[in-house]
Amino acid sequence: MSLPPLIDPHRHAVFVDFDGTLVELVDDPQAVAIAPAALERLEALQAALGGALAVVSGRRIADLDRFLAPMRFAAAGVHGLERRVRPDGATERLAGPEVLDDVREKLGGPLRDNPRLKLEDKGTALVLHYRTAPDLKAVAERAMAEATAGRHDLNVMNGDNIVEVHPTGMDKGKALAAMMRDAPFAGRVPVYVGDDTTDEFALKHVRDAGGVSVKVGDKRSVAEFRLAGVAAVHRWLAASA
Ligand SMILES: O=P(O)(O)OC[C@H]1O[C@H](O[C@H]2O[C@H](CO)[C@@H](O)[C@H](O)[C@H]2O)[C@H](O)[C@@H](O)[C@@H]1O
Numbered sequence: 001m002s003l004p005p006l007i008d009p010h011r012h013a014v015f016v017d018f019d020g021t022l023v024e025l026v027d028d029p030q031a032v033a034i035a036p037a038a039l040e041r042l043e044a045l046q047a048a049l050g051g052a053l054a055v056v057s058g059r060r061i062a063d064l065d066r067f068l069a070p071m072r073f074a075a076a077g078v079h080g081l082e083r084r085v086r087p088d089g090a091t092e093r094l095a096g097p098e099v100l101d102d103v104r105e106k107l108g109g110p111l112r113d114n115p116r117l118k119l120e121d122k123g124t125a126l127v128l129h130y131r132t133a134p135d136l137k138a139v140a141e142r143a144m145a146e147a148t149a150g151r152h153d154l155n156v157m158n159g160d161n162i163v164e165v166h167p168t169g170m171d172k173g174k175a176l177a178a179m180m181r182d183a184p185f186a187g188r189v190p191v192y193v194g195d196d197t198t199d200e201f202a203l204k205h206v207r208d209a210g211g212v213s214v215k216v217g218d219k220r221s222v223a224e225f226r227l228a229g230v231a232a233v234h235r236w237l238a239a240s241a
Contacts, residue, residue, distance in 0.1 A: 004227065022042075022230065042068075128162065144156055197219075
């Protein structure tokens with residue numbers, strides 16, 4: 001797979017994943033950080049694109065706001081269950097936290113029995129983290145499977161050292177397609193850059209639509225182009241800006 005072409009600010013709409021793409025993966029999900037210079041370049045690119053830049057993430061939009069402050073940006077959070085088309089607009093939520101109350105309670109036992117497993121509660125999604133305890137991968141997957149048994153309204157997904165659950169019906173591809181229907185994205189050619197299995201929905205959508213699909217890292221992908229890691233992403237964004 002080859003390097004992606006530079007972004008054309010007059011033609012492209014840019015969708016960028018967060019963890020593993022804009023910021024390096026670390027043990028503590030709250031400890032991620034972007035370099036101030038990289039953030040300034042992202043803002044410059046957003047301006048050059050006429051605002052047609054969005055962050056598409058499994059994170060909550062409120063968390064993305066905190067990590068990327070003071071930048072304001074369009075975003076799809078929690079894999080599209082949260083959406084903000086305009087940087088200063090309101091965040092729309094397609095589900096509430098109560099839908100996971102029963103799962104939250106059922107995960108309590110396994111979490112008490114395995115204190116090295118960490119729960120991230122995103123309201124409309126629950127994540128079991130095992131990056132610092134890789135031997136507990138199967139335990140985490142089993143706990144999630146048992147806690148969600150019979151719940152056909154929920155989707156369990158494996159990510160990078162995580163197993164996550166959220167309501168069905170949305171993924172990053174659908175989130176991107178929805179954003180492409182509105183200004184300032186509509187009429188532009190989509191560019192998507194992401195590293196994880198959950199990004200494959202968006203990468204496939206973009207490839208099928210004739211856009212620029214960019215995989216970060218060396219995992220299998222439907223993407224047409226590849227960048228080696230977070231540093232390479234920032235070099236490419238800088239060259240484009
Ligand atoms: O869609 P993304 O922006 O890539 O978000 C996916 C998940 O990212 C976070 O977890 C990942 O990053 C953590 C910090 O580097 C790392 O500790 C973890 O192992 C990774 O899976 C986030 O905590 C999740 O909620 C997101 O779904």
